[in-house]
Amino acid sequence: MLNIAVTLICASFLFAQTGKISGVVKDKTSGEALPGVNVIVEGTSLGASTDVDGFYVILNVPVGRHDVRFSYVGYSDLRVNDVIVNIDNTATLNAELSEEVNVGEVVVVTAQRELIRRAETNSRQIKNSEEIKNMPITSVQDVVALTSGVVRRGNSNDVNVRGGRTEDSAVIIDGVTTNSSTDGTSRARLNKNAIEEVTVQSGGFGAEFGGVMSGLIQTTTKTGSSKYNVVFELAADGSGSERGDKFLGSKVNGYRNYNLSIGGPIIPGTNNHFFFLSIDKLVQQDDSPSWGGEAIGSDYTNKSSENDALNIVFNYKANIGESMSIRFGGTGDWSTNTPYIHNRSFFGDKAGHYRTYETKNFTSNLTFTHTLNKNTYYNFRFGMLLYDRIEGDNRYGTSFIKYGDAELNQFSGDETDLSTAKMYGLLEEDGDLAQDPGTLTGFVDEYGTEDYRLRRVFAVNRVWNQWGKDFEKNWDVSADFFTKLDKHQIKFGAGYKAHELRKWFVQPAGLNKDGQISNKFSNWRNNVFSNYYGYDIKGNWVDEGDYKNGNMVEADPINNPGVYIESFDLPDSLSSHGSEAPRTPKSFWFYASDEWVNDDFILTFGLRVDYFDPNWINLINPLDPVSGGFNSKEFDPGDYTKSKTFTEIQPRLGFAFPVDENTKFSANISRFVQMPAFQRMYTSYYELWDETRGSGNTFNNPNLKPEENISYEISIAHQLSTDVVFNMRTYYRSIKNLVQVQRINSTNELLNYYITYGNIDYADSKGLELSIETRRINNLRLFANYTYSNASGTGSTSNSNNRNATDDSQEFVKFATDLEHDVPHQLNANIDYRFFDGEGPAVFGTKPFQNFGLNLIYKLQSGRPYTERKILNSFREIDTRYAEIGSGVNQERLPTISSFDLRLDKSFPLNFGETNVNLNIYVDIQNLFNQENVIRVQRSTGLPNEDGYLATAASQNDVETNNNYKRNSYRYLLNDPDRWDAPRVMRFGLRLEF
Template identity: 25%
Template sequence: MLIRKFKNTSLRLVLFSLFLITININSAISGITGKLTGYLKDAQTNEPLIGVTVLIKGTTSGASTDIEGYFSVLNIPPGVYTVTASMIGYSTTTFEKVKISIDQTTNLNINLKQSVLEIGDEVVVIAERPLIRKDMTSVEARVDAEAIKNMPVQEVRDILNLQAGVTMGRGGEIHIRGGRASEVAYWVDGKSVTDVFDGSQSISVESNAIQELQVVSGTFNAEYGNAMSGIVNIVTKDGGEKFAGNLMIYSGDYYSKEEQIFQNIGDFNISTNKNIEGSLSGPLIPGSDLSFYFFGRNYSTDGWLYGRNVFTIDGDSADGKYVAMNPRNKTSLQTKIKYQITPLLKLTFSLLGSQQNFRDYNHFFSLQPDGDVKKFDKGYDLSALLSHSIGTETFYTINLSKFQKDFREYLFEDPLDSRYLHPDSLNEPGYSFTNMGTNLHHFNRNTTSYVFKFDVTSQLNKLHQTKFGFESRQHKLFYNDFTIVPADDSIGQQIRPFKPAVLDKSTSTHDNYTRNPIEYSFYAQDKIEYNNFIINAGLRYDYFDSKGDVLTDPEDPNIYLPFKLKNKFDVNGDGKIDVSDDQTATSAIEKRRKYWYKKASPKKQISPRFGIAYPITDQGVIHFSYGHFLQIPSFSYLYQRPEYKVTSSGGLQGGFGNPDLNPQRTVMYEIGLQQQLSDEMSMDVTGFYRDIRDWVTSGPAIEVQAGTGYSMYINKDYANVRGIALSLNKRLSNFYTFNFSYTFQVAEGVNSSPDEEYFAQVGNSDPAKQLTSLDWDQTHTANFSLGLEDAGQGGFMILRYGSGLPYTPVIITQLRQGQSTSNNLIKNSRRRPDNFTTDLRLYKNIKYSGFNFNLFCKVTNLFDRRNELDVFGDTGRANKTLQTSNISQDPSANNTIAEWFNFPTMYSEPREVQIGFEIGF
C-alpha cells in the first residue's frame, strides 16, 4: 500500500532530479557516511601514479587512482580505519587510525616508494587527523565514541549541553542559538526521529551506543528539513568482522547537605540508582556476510525529590516514610543487522526502542504521593536501509521506516476504577498540601509515522559531489485527554457514594481526535571543492498538508452547541428552518458537519542554502553561510481542541489549534574563522544572526457572544538572535587534552511561548508590543573540559558556567485575607543568579587475558552547588519570598507557609556519586 502511494510521485521526482544533476544544481553532502579522497605520487619523481589500488580494511570499499593519481571512496560509515595503497613495483603503504566522519571529506595524500621486489615491502604510517576542516562552511561539533566513553556524561543531552551555541532551559530542554526547543531536529542513522507532536526527541538513543554525534548549529544542508535552529545527527555503532562485547554496571545515589531543600538527601545508599547495559556484535554466522550489533540498557533511579507518606489517598494516617516523587525506570535497546549482499550492495535492518515509567514531582501531593498520576512513555523505530554503489563514483540509498511513540498519563489505568475519589476530596485551603484524594486526569497520545526516503550521491568529477533526494512522511496522530467526573443518574443527580465517569467526547472537557497529515520534500545539493575554496549550496522544496478542518464561520465555533440561532435550528444549512431540519442531537450534528468546516490549505515552500569556505593559509579557513529554513508548527498547535467546543460559561477560552497555520520561518547568517594555533591546538570563532518570523502565538479574542470568546493559534510573533561563538580545542598529547567553548548571545522576541499572549489576555494585560529577552536567553555560556590520561588511567572534568536566565519581577501591592496580589513589571527585565557546575570521572583500565577491565567513579555537581533554576518574582531568589511573612495560614492546613514556599524544583540536581565497572572483549 505504501509503495503504491509513492510510486507515481517518486518516479516524477526522480526524473526531475536526474535533470537537475546534469545541470549541476549546487548542494552539499550530508547523511550518515563520509568520503575519503587523495592523490598518490611517486616519492622520488613526484609524478602521479595511475592504477594504484586503495583499500579500506574491514570493508568492501576501495578505489583505483586515475591518470592524475586521484582517488575517491564514497559511502564510508564513520569510524577509524586502516587504509592500504599498493602497486606492483612499489612498497605497500598502510595508514592506520584514519578517521572518517559523517558529512566530511578526509584527505589522504600518499607518496609511494619504489621497491626492487615485485611485491614491495610494507610501510606503516599512523595517520594524524587535521585540526581544521577546509571543507567546513558552517559551524558544527562532532563527538565520537572514544571521546564519549571517558566523559562524565550519561544522556545525549549531557553531550549536547557542552557545545557552543547550545543552552539548556530550566526543564532540561535543549535550545540551539536562541531558538525554541521544538526547533531542533533529531536524526539517527539517516532518518528523523523527531516527535512531530511537540518537536522533542522521540526515542532514547544511549550515549554508549553512538559511533559519532554531530551537532550542526550553523546553516545546515538542504537534506535536513523541518528545523530552524539546528540538527543533532547521530550514527549508531555497527557490527564488525570480529566478535566484540561489553558489559557495564554502575550504581550510586544523590548525596547532599542541603536537607533544608531536599528531603531524605543526607543518607547515601549505593543501590538507589542502578544501571546495567551491554552490547554484543560481530558476524551473525562466522565467515558470512551477515553482521549484527545489539545494545541494551536498563536504568532505574529514585531521583532526588522526595515526599512523605503521611496520608493515604483515603485520608487515613500512613507510615510517614519518605517516598520518591520523581522516580524513573528506563529500558532501551538497539539492534542492527547488516547483510553485505555483494561488494556493492548492502542491506541493513535496524530497530531502536525505548520505554520508561516515571513520575514528575508535584508539590501539592508532598504528603500523600500515592495520589498523583504516573507516566508511561514508549516508542520504537523499525527501518530497512538499502545501499547500492553504482561503480565507485555513485551510490543510492532507499530507506523505509516506521516510527511509533505512545505516551500515557494516569493514576489507575481504568478510568472507572473504584479507587478514584470525588474531586472535592482535593479541596484544600490555600498554600496547603493535600491530605487525601486522587489526581483524576487521564491522557493518551500516540504518533505513528511511515517514512520513505530515497537519496542519490554522485562524485561527478573531482570538483562536484552532488546529492539529491526525495522523502515522504505519512503520520497518524491519536489524542485522548479527559478528566474523570462524578457519575450522574438518569435525572442528572450525582450518584452517592461517588462513582467515576467519563463525559462524552462532545463535551468541552473531553478532547479526542485522530488526524492523518502528510509531508513531502525534495532537495538537491552540490559540494564544489576547488583547491582554494569550497562551496556548499542547495535547494529544498517542502509540501505539507495537515488534513485538518478549519471553521467556516469563526464566530460560531461549537458544532454541538451553536451560538447563532440560524445555525442552531437550520441544521442542514439551506437557509430555511423547516421540517427537513431534524433536531435530534446526532443527526443535527452530522448535517451541520457538512458545512461547518472547510479543509485547511496545503503549505509549500522553497528554501535555498549556501556556504563557502576560503582557506587563507594552510592553517586558516574563513567560512560564510546563509540559508532559509522553515518548520511546520508542532502538531499540538495544529490540532489542540480541534472541534472548537467553546462553552457559554463566559470569559476567554483557549488555546484552540489551527490546522491552517503557516510554516515558521527563519533566515540565518554566519561568518567565522577556523585557525590552527599549533600542532595540537585549534580555534573557531563565529558570528551569527537569525531573523525569525511567523512564530506561533495565541491570536486575539474572537467574540461569540457578549462576555464569551476564544483564542486560536496564529502565525504572528517575531524574534531575532545574534551572537558570537568561540571554541578552542587541544587534542591528546603530553597526557592531556582540553576543549573550551564560549557563547555570547542575545535572544529577543515577542513571546517565549505560544500561550503567553493568551494568558496576558485572560489577565487583562496588554499584548506584547516590544521585543524582550526570551526565557532561555543566556547571555554568557562557557564550557571547559579537561582530560588527563597516562598508562590506562586518567580522569575527565567538565566545568559549565551559565549567566542567569531572565525573569519577570513582581512588586507586592496589596495583601488581603491571606491572599496576595501583585503588579508585574517589564517582562523578563531582570536576571536570575548565575549557574556553575563541575562534573568528574576517574577511571582505571586493566587488560588481562584478552579482556579489558575498566573501573570508574563519576560525580556530577561535584561541589554540590545550589544552582537556582527559578526564582520568586518579588526577591529574585529561590530561597526567599516576602509572601512567607505576609500570608496568613489557614489553621486546618497540614503544613506551614514556609514549607509550602520551599520548592525543591527551583534548584538544580544535587551531587550524585556513581561507582561502577566495565568488561569488554
C-alpha cells in the same frame, strides 16, 4: 617523511549515516600521480582504484575508525590506521608511496584528523564513541549541552540552540527524526554504549534537511565490525543504599544501570554480515535529584520521582556483492515514570496519588545503497517512529471504574459523588482522614472558613484526575542520488512523510462510584470525555468508517451499551474519514544541491521545496467561528472547509576558502521553515463545538502556517600550532511567524471572545562563539568554548502571553524583550588527561597510574531573565505570575550557575587464554563541589524558597500568629525542589570489554 593529510569535507546526504574517503596518491620521490593504486578499507568490501590523476573516492564508508591500505606494484604497501570517518563528511586521505626495497614491506602510520575542516561551510561539532566513553555523562543531551550556542536548563532533555525554542531543533538517530510532531520534543533515549558518533550542526545545514529551524543533532549508533566486541557495564550510586541515604557524603537517589552490548560478524571470519545489539536497563528512585527542596519539620513529606526504563538498540548490515549494501535497525524504549509534582508530595506516600506515564517508543530504519561506479551512487530509505503513552493515576492506571469509586478513594465526608470540592482529604496522625483538615493547614479562605486545600495548592489524597492515551506514528520514504562530475558534487532527492496522530483524554472524577454518568449527556460528553480523536468514546482504537454511520456515539456505554445519541459528521465532500478518525497530516519534499570544490574555493548551493498538507479543517471566519453554518449559535460543518496547504522554498548558500595555509574563512546564509507543533493545530470536533458555545474558552487553531528562520553565519578557523586550533563564529537569526496564544474578540455577541493560537510572534538572535581544541599533548586533551549571545522576541514559548489573552484588551507584548532562554554568557570546557599502557610515574619499580584517566567537565551559564512580580496581599492569589509586574518584562536575572563534573577511571588488562579482557572501574561525580544552582525563583523576591508573603501584615489573616506548624506548611509549599539543579551525585561503575 610520509605526508598524510586528513581533512573532513562536508558532503551531506539526506539523513545519511555514512561518509566517504577520498584523496590523491603520489610517488614520494617524484611527486607524480600514481594511477591504478588499489585502495581498500580493511575489514570491509569497500575499495577503489586511483585514476590517471591519482585520485580515488570510496563511498558509503560507515561512521567510525578504519584502517586503509594502499597497494601498487613495485611500491611498498602503506596502511593508515585510525582514519576517522564522520557522518555526512568526506575524510580526505592523501598518500605518498615509496618504491619497494624489501619484498612484502608494509609501511604503517596512524592518521590524525586535521584540526581545520577546510571544506566545511557551516558550524558543526563532533564527538565520537571513544571521547564519549571517557566523559562523565549518560545521554545524548549531555553531549549536546557542551556545544557552543546550546542552552540547557538543568538536567532536562530540552535544549535551545542559538536562541530558538526547544521544539526548533531536530534529534535524528540513524536517519530517523525522533521529534514528536505533536509537541516538537524529542522522544529519544539512547544509552551511550550504543553511540558511534554525535554531530551537532547549529546552522547552515544542507538542503537535504527540512522541518528544523535551529539545531540539527545527528546520532549514529554502532553496527558491528569484522571483530567481535562485547561490553558489560553496571553503575550505581551506593551499594545497598536507598533514596535519601548518604553514601560517602552524597545523597543516594536509587540509581541502578545495567548494560550489555555485543557486536561483530554474524558468521565468524566473514565481512559481509554484521550485527550490533545493546540492552540497557535503568532504574531510578529519584530521576531528578535536587540540591534544595528538603521538607521542613514534617515526616509526612517525600519526593516521588521514579523511573524504570529499558532501552534496546539493534542493527544489522549486509554487503551484497561489491556495489550494494543494506542496513536495517531500530531502537526500542519502554519506561514507567512518575514525575515529581510538588503539590502532591504533602503527606508523602500515605496520601500518594501521583501522575504516572507508561511509555513505549520505537524507531526503525531501512537503507538500501547501490554504488554504480566510483563517482555515483543512490539510496532508498524508509524510517518510522512509533510513540505510545498512557497517563493516569499511579494506583489505578487504566482501571476506569476505580477512578470513580468513592469507597476506594476515601474522600472526606460520606458523599458518594466526586465533585471537585470532595477530591481533597488530609490524614490525621493515626492515618484516618481528617474531617476538619483546616486544623492541620491553619489557612482560611476568602469567606473566613478553614481551607482544606491549602488554597488550591496541596492536592492531598486527590486522585489524578486525568487518564489519557497518546499515540503517534510518523513514517517516511525517500530516494537520493549522488554523483561527482569533475569538480562538482551534485545531490538531489525527494521524499514523502505521513503522520498518524491519536489522542484520548478523560477526567474520570466526573463519574460516580458505580460508573454511571452523574450529569446529563452534554456535560458528560464534553467535560469527562472532552477531547479525543483516533479512539472512540471508550478509548478503543478506531480508523476510517469505524463509527456507526460515522456520526453516532453511545450515551451511556457502561450501563446501556448500544444506545446511541446522534452527533454531527464531517461531510464526505470535505474528508473521506469519520468525524473523530486520527489526524493524518502529510508532507512532500524535493531538494537539489551542488558543491563546487577546487583548490582555492568551495561553494555550496542548495534548494529545498517543502509541501505540507494538514489534512484537516480550516475555519471560514475566525472572527465568528459559528457564523457560517446551519446554526448561528453552535459550531457545525458549515463553519469550516478543507484546510489550506503550504508550499515553502528554502535556498541554502555557503562558501569557504583558505586565507593562508593555517587559516580558513567560511560563511553561509539559509532559509529554514517548519510547521508548528500539531498540538496547537489539532483538537476534536466535539471540543470545538463545546468551546465555541461560551465566552473565554480556549481551542487550537487549524489555520496555523509554517514558522520561518533566516540565518546568517561567518566563521574563521586558525591553526595556532601543530596541535591547537582556534575557531571564531558569529551569527544572526531572524525568526518570524512563531506561534503564540492570542485573544480573538468575536463579532458574535454570544461568543464574545475566545483564546486560540496564531503566527504572531517574532524573535532575533545573535551571538559570538569562540572555541579552542587540541590534539592530545603529553597525555592532555582540551576542548573549550565560550558563547556571548542575545535572544530577544515577543514570546519565549507559545503560551508566554497566556495571561494577557484573558484580559479585556487584545493587545499583547509587541516589543522585543530578552527571552526566558537568553543566556548572555556561557562557558564549557572538557579536559581529558590519561596515562596509557606503560605510562605514568614509576613507584617502587611499578607504574600504578598506567591506564588511569581523568576527565573533567566545567559548565557556566549566566542567569536567565525573569519578570519581577510584586508581593501579593492575599493568599488565595498564590500564583505570583498574576500579580502586578515590578521592574518590567524579563528585566531581572537568575543567579549564575556553574558546576564541575568529574570521571576517574582505571583499566586492568586481564588475559583468559586467548581472550583479552579489559576491566575498567570508574567513579562519576556530578557537581563535584556541591554547588547550589538555582534554576527558578519566586518572582517577588528573586529567591528560590521565599516569596515575602509571610512577612506581610496580610498573612496574619490567613495564619494564626506564632503557629509554627501552619507557617511551616506554607514554607513547604515554597520549598519546591524543582527550583534547584542537582546536588553532588556520585555513581560508581564497572565495565568489562572483550
